[in-house]
Amino acid sequence: MGGQTAIEVGNRKQLFIDRRFIEREHGITLRVNPPVKAETIALRPEKPWEVMRTGDYTTVIEDGGVYRMWYDAFVGLDRYQEVPRALAYAESTDGIEWKRVNVNLFDWRGHRENNIVMPGGDGCVMRDPNGKPDERYKAVVAIFANSLWPESQGAHWDLSGGAVYLCTSPDGIRWKRVDQPASPMFHDSQNNLLWDDRIGRYVAYLRTHERGRTVGRIELDDPTQTPWPFRKPPADVKPNEHGLYLCATHGEYDIALATDEMDPPDTDVQTCPIVKYPWAQDVYLGLCALYRHYSETQPGVFRNDGPNDIHLVVSRDGATWTRPQRKAYIGLGPLGGWDAGCAWPILGMIRRGDEILQYYSGTSHTHGDYTPETVGQGGVRAVRQRLDGFVSADADYHGGALVTPLLRFDGSKLVLNVDAGATGFLKVEILDEADRPIEGFSLKDAVEIDRNQIAAEAAWSSGKNVGQLAGRPVRLRFSGRGFRLFAFQFEQS
Known part of the structure; x- marks a missing residue:
């Protein structure tokens, strides 16, 4: 000593x-x-632009006393090919009950009164404490090009490859896209950006595919300067016909999160939204969705199907992560329920006195089980955690x-x-x-x-x-x- x-x-x-x-x-x-699930299930799929499900890649923040949510309104690739999903907006006075806010920006198949803020957009939002007035809000998004949102023109994302883009906004409602992709890779997941006041830099967490699904990390001085730098050039991956690379598989980014030998076979990190906890020193928290893939030999399933639930990961620097316990932090609901198939973590948390509200979305179906019986059965739910009570x-x-x-x-x-x-x-x-x-x-x-x-x-x-x-x-x-x-x-x- x-x-x-x-x-x-x-x-x-x-x-x-x-x-x-x-x-x-x-x-x-x-x-x-584990936190306690609230009784209320909010934002059940009930609008034409969210008939498949709501939730998935969602953000919650407290902003000047207003609780704000940007959520993924998913139509489904086979329902309206031009705009299969959109970023939609809701607000709450208590963090439990959420109401859609009509922003009246886009005409969705004859519906002008809607809460869509980014047609074709799919990603997470941050409020930048350093942002210029017209760039106060930033979002890392995949974008399906469409005719509703002019900013989407020239963007590319589909199952053949794609890119992620940085979008900026003065108010979180009206968005513009930075022309050059932030990354010309297919980061198919819940990518998020944060300001890390400990190191005085921005940090982005992006889906990578080095060992199945993993989470990569990159530090940035100015996220609006795109494209973001690779750790090493993607020389071993050929771009597709759009000049975009398929997946980050060859060390392009530092790997922050991955499964290991202690996890079940055929399990990887589906998503992991990360926050720097503001009410203590050097505490970073991630809600890590672990996805257990069903075997191809199981009758009636395919390789990209299986359940996922949410585990807590912690860090002191945002780069090196541990799991304090190998058990679900937010588990699946009972079989047959609205969240029995998948639990999807939501970025952000809200403090109400001595209570922390965190969030997840759920689906009754497993990852790849898109059947008519399971469509429209998801939703968003708060979970209550004691202040500082994670571990x-x-x-x-x-x-x-x-x-x-x-x-x-x-x-x-x-x-x-x-x-x-x-x-x-x-x-x-x-x-x-x-x-x-x-x-x-x-x-x-x-x-x-x-x-x-x-x-x-x-x-x-x-x-x-x-x-x-x-x-x-x-x-x-x-x-x-x-x-x-x-x-x-x-x-x-």
Whole structure:
């Protein structure tokens, strides 16, 4: 332990999404905490421009007190060939119930009153904190060229190949396309772009195909400067007749997410929208749809069919990812239900007080099972998560303890997000660089914390204040029984 450099936590919140703050432990398990599905199923397919399904590649943000959603309205390739899908718009006052907003921009087969903002568009939206007024919103989209939306002319996307484009907007409603593709590759999935304030750059996550379906990552200084640079040129892939490449399969992008030998055979990453969690330090979260392909030998199915559900992936830098537990974060519903076949993750989250709302869309059918009986049975649903509650360091009824690495903090009080229930408890001891209890902050001085608290303040019977330790390297020792510890933060009183 000698010579260890202290982690500078300052007064920023720290989450137990991984073992970064666990130097040693006994009786502690990191557990993923699945959210609770809301009762309401919103935006069921009920309009002519979304008869196949709603959801898929969808974004939710809070924007100046307004909850906004851009969702994939899917008609189906065999229903209206010119515009098989569109990006549509909805708003909500509570994040649970969503209403379509008529924007009256395009005439959809005689329907002018509709919520379509991007005919032929298919992708995810971000609100750029650095964007110019006319480029405040950005979207990474695949575009089916069509006669309704002039900006789509010259774009190309179909099953023979395609490209993804950057579109910009002043308001999230009226969109323009950057002429040159962002990437001339066939990124068939939920591609997303974010501003990473930790590194001061934009980061794009794109579908790649190096080991089945994977997620590639690229850093950008200015996403409007297209095409985006490859890590290595796609020299081994021949372009199609449109000059576009089929798939990113040969190292064109750094691979951020892929399945591994611990996953079932014939399973890959279908989609994974990624956010940088704004209410803690260095926390990146991804909702990763794992797609298990049915075997070709199964009667009545083909290779691109099978179910997918949603797993949580976490990162400290947005580049290296781990799965805290190999279990579904948002699972499938009961067989026969609206979300029994596939659960599709939605980009974004909303904070309401001490609750986080995340989202998914569902279908009753599996990935490739497009039958008349399964058309129009999907929808969008919120899931409720405790603030910071994605992963916790848990001690069972027999007890456990963990010790952090050396930390250096600012502040005069220590606040914990913890659930100990009625029969559990948690105590905090503070240790010096030599791993010795600091007088007045020892385990015997620690006051028990019980029940379920988002912001429980640690206290000691000595009456001492942690402010006297600010700036000094210390370790925290959390011990007790029957607790779930989600986060800690030093704050000013």
